[in-house]
Amino acid sequence: MSWSQPLRGVVPPVCTPLDAAGEVDTASLTRLVEHLVDGGVHGLFALGSSSEVAFLTDHQRTVALETVVDAVNGRVPVLAGAIDMTTPRVEEHARDALAVGADALVATAPFYARTHPVEIARHFRILRERVDLPLFAYDVPVSVHSKLSASLVRELAEDGTIIGLKDSSGDEGSLRRLVVELGGRHGRADGPAPNFSILTGSELTVDAVLLAGVDGVVPGLGNVDPAGYVRLYDAVRGGDLDIAVKEQERLVELFGLVDAGPESEMGRNSSAIGAFKHALRLLGVFSHGVTADPQIQLGADSVAFVEQHLRAAGLLPVR
């Protein structure tokens, strides 16, 4: 994989299908990779939050990543999450990802232990130094409970520690400042970090963030409707913003399926991931809609709610 150009486009975080015993369902995962590549996506992000990486054992992580890498077979780049608490543990996952053939790593700031911004910078620099794979910083305060500052990201971009940012902070104002500091929408290639790639976890404001100069998006919902996100991406890049807004609004309505699970009985995460997985099952991609322990499984009413959203979005025939 050459990284002479920054990564741009739709890069879904790949859901990890499980079988009834809770093990990685490699046949379903292979089908998902085809579903995504057929949909026209520009890259894949394996072992991210939407992949339930926090719930997979080390062995399961390796199986999942191997399956994705093999199924992709070089057609698009595969980014691999190396998600753990601190540098020594992340480094081990990073070595595994290198061995399996990932094209780049994605790592968060340390979590569980409280660290200082100077230590967070050191964390990324050590990882880059010790493992020979391009590195994306993953800003995900909802999980790690600290935010990467724009100045830290810019510093790591300019000295070549990271080749990109995966921003899931939801702070679009700060992100816009970063884009402008790096040269703005049209001047990025002449800016201080010309090959730097800015991706967001946005599912609901893709038209807007692309307009602002972000390079790509990593939408969890892109597992369910990759072609929709690719159409949306192409519409923005082609300058047809009316079509982009309409496609985005359709996807916003589809996104409503994440509310499938009853709030009084299960977590928001379980509800959203469970909904994506059952949607993929209803679309014939997955064999099961199972999420990992200790998550609560969606019940029949919740699954019907998911199905109704798929029909309304035109992904299943209306009965």
Place this chain on the structure above:
Amino acid sequence: MSWSQPLRGVVPPVCTPLDAAGEVDTASLTRLVEHLVDGGVHGLFALGSSSEVAFLTDHQRTVALETVVDAVNGRVPVLAGAIDMTTPRVEEHARDALAVGADALVATAPFYARTHPVEIARHFRILRERVDLPLFAYDVPVSVHSKLSASLVRELAEDGTIIGLKDSSGDEGSLRRLVVELGGRHGRADGPAPNFSILTGSELTVDAVLLAGVDGVVPGLGNVDPAGYVRLYDAVRGGDLDIAVKEQERLVELFGLVDAGPESEMGRNSSAIGAFKHALRLLGVFSHGVTADPQIQLGADSVAFVEQHLRAAGLLPVR
């Protein structure tokens, strides 16, 4: 003021100039109103966070609001913040605003005391019932430490309790869901709350939020460069998004003036408000750049930093 149409456009939160003794400088405030109306803004929001409402005594609030209402003289609508901890205290400010001639009220959820969503809904309903002025809900978790849920806003919009939302939550994904639930960018007039007005506090993503279907923006930086925000607004409404992005990028760079104050010595709020006030002084609108107690005042280096941003943005001649 007629509210038969939802409020749309640029609605700056009006800074409150103070004199050396810390009292409201009504002459400067009158000049600011002219500066804003001349800049083409579509409304004014007095007594909001950028107005230092939290620092003004009741008497100062009344003086400031009266000055704004008199200076505007009906040319654009004046929204008035009624900012206090709970319903009985907010109600008193609301009555004052009604007496002074504001066109609408803006109120947050209760703060200081912890309340339940059911109590927050009750808060807005009691205010609307007791004070005869149209009401905007102000979602500002950074100040009140709770977020108005989309379902609560939608419920209050549909039953007519509120005619609009001033969203300063920074959660653009949730806001997009609300826009779509209310009919989407083009279908709002046929949606469940056709006259409902969605405003955001966005300064840095105005092009993006307007593209998404938001009605208007309340940028603190609009005090400094109202004409810039109006050009940006007009460019989006006219469909010329390339010009909009360029104007937005210029304003993002100008926004850098909020970093004027040294982080180790003063708050982010004092730095930003102080920078706006000194910018207005340098532009000849304000007589002083003073902020209210207990805020630290910007020093000479900080003021030079502000001046440099004004020159770079073309608001002062480059020396």
Place this chain on the structure above:
Amino acid sequence: MSWSQPLRGVVPPVCTPLDAAGEVDTASLTRLVEHLVDGGVHGLFALGSSSEVAFLTDHQRTVALETVVDAVNGRVPVLAGAIDMTTPRVEEHARDALAVGADALVATAPFYARTHPVEIARHFRILRERVDLPLFAYDVPVSVHSKLSASLVRELAEDGTIIGLKDSSGDEGSLRRLVVELGGRHGRADGPAPNFSILTGSELTVDAVLLAGVDGVVPGLGNVDPAGYVRLYDAVRGGDLDIAVKEQERLVELFGLVDAGPESEMGRNSSAIGAFKHALRLLGVFSHGVTADPQIQLGADSVAFVEQHLRAAGLLPVR
């Protein structure tokens, strides 16, 4: 009132009874003062969080404070909360409290607007300088969303800005460090701030904090059972810790009445304050159990739950 000695003992935050119209019920409030002074308390804290200060208009605050000061008639000191967002607004409440005859002020860090520690220190210094009443700092992060650092408290104690701390942070480790830094349990009078008074909002660990060297407690539940807290205080001071623990455990069980309201329908604050007020009504002290808008009122089942706790604690005869 002489402050030659630091305030020590049980200093309940005085609940504010309201009538059916939501106005201060001065007759009930006068009875409450008698109930507390009869119970042996060592001071009163009016206009604090448990007084619903956040819900009272300025006029209601003055009525409540006047009623307390008049009813106490100098028998114990009266501390008055001056609770508002920033220095200029707090200063106005402080002047009102001085005019009405309070013996000391209690003020929090600024809230709603974000401030820097340097600005927080300035806030207390300006208040002390401008209003001629002894000042307690009120550390209540759950309401103001910032914590007073031990170093700031110590600095303000040593330079005489504040004569005491009312700690409601719940951080008993930090509080213990402060006690030790000021000289420890036995050496406080020889320490760097010999007349400084440390009070906590503790209701559930009074035995423990007094053992550690704290001077006094400000228990909301002390409205309901002042004599119980005085017995507990006396037992610790007398060195009879077995009796102290038993009394504390009885009060912990009584404290269970704060869970009266259903969590799905009302806030924790409304439930707790409503429970205290209904308990006082059942004890014949208050005429009503009403809490201020927008709080939800306790229903019949909740009131029965309160009554059952009073009986179990021996405050009402067991039926």
Place this chain on the structure above:
Amino acid sequence: MSWSQPLRGVVPPVCTPLDAAGEVDTASLTRLVEHLVDGGVHGLFALGSSSEVAFLTDHQRTVALETVVDAVNGRVPVLAGAIDMTTPRVEEHARDALAVGADALVATAPFYARTHPVEIARHFRILRERVDLPLFAYDVPVSVHSKLSASLVRELAEDGTIIGLKDSSGDEGSLRRLVVELGGRHGRADGPAPNFSILTGSELTVDAVLLAGVDGVVPGLGNVDPAGYVRLYDAVRGGDLDIAVKEQERLVELFGLVDAGPESEMGRNSSAIGAFKHALRLLGVFSHGVTADPQIQLGADSVAFVEQHLRAAGLLPVR
């Protein structure tokens, strides 16, 4: 190891010494175990937060735990942290701990992924069911960003899922309610979970929490001065609270060593753990004071600060 009696006493979280290459220094760790057992401690907690468990690879965790278990050789029980994001990953650590010979497991709520209280309960039940070791719940919101509710702990205690709680929430009021609900200081053995053991992470309020009825303490500072904590524990159990308070105050002053590192350059965690490790080096127990990556190391001034605290506390001769 028999658990017929609840664990009571001083149970330090065992620091993990590292060598210059960052590997577990087993010789130093063996000396630390002797230092602790010689100090009279009643149990050891390996692989907890103070052990830098978040920074150790799986292999390093196993080496550290084996070293502790071997060195202890059954003299006191060894609790082992099984710290990871979710059930499947925690289960793997738990099996490792069982294989190595730990006497009990300590597990937190899930982190990184957001979960629901129902899922948290399920997490503990699955762990207990799948791994045949007694289980302690570890309540550490500062690391996992959710708090175990008292009702959840009580439910898991009463149905036998957990045999104890390690409370590092700092919420001593809630903890007191739990103690009382389980029977109070003297009635625990007749309460609903008679063999349940309540431990706290308290270092600064050990006298107070023991007075309140907590069974034991897990003080990080206990690595440095185990005999001091044992004297404190014995004094409370023997009813000599004056001696207990004096000992606690000495330990509070010693605790000041955690401020060794400059806040502007390193995290609070690195400073505290680095200080403990350098203190152990100065006491001749450890060969190095190194902390794991990406933590910043203490400089010479910081080490001198640590040394000064050891002398002041009587742990090194005063020069």
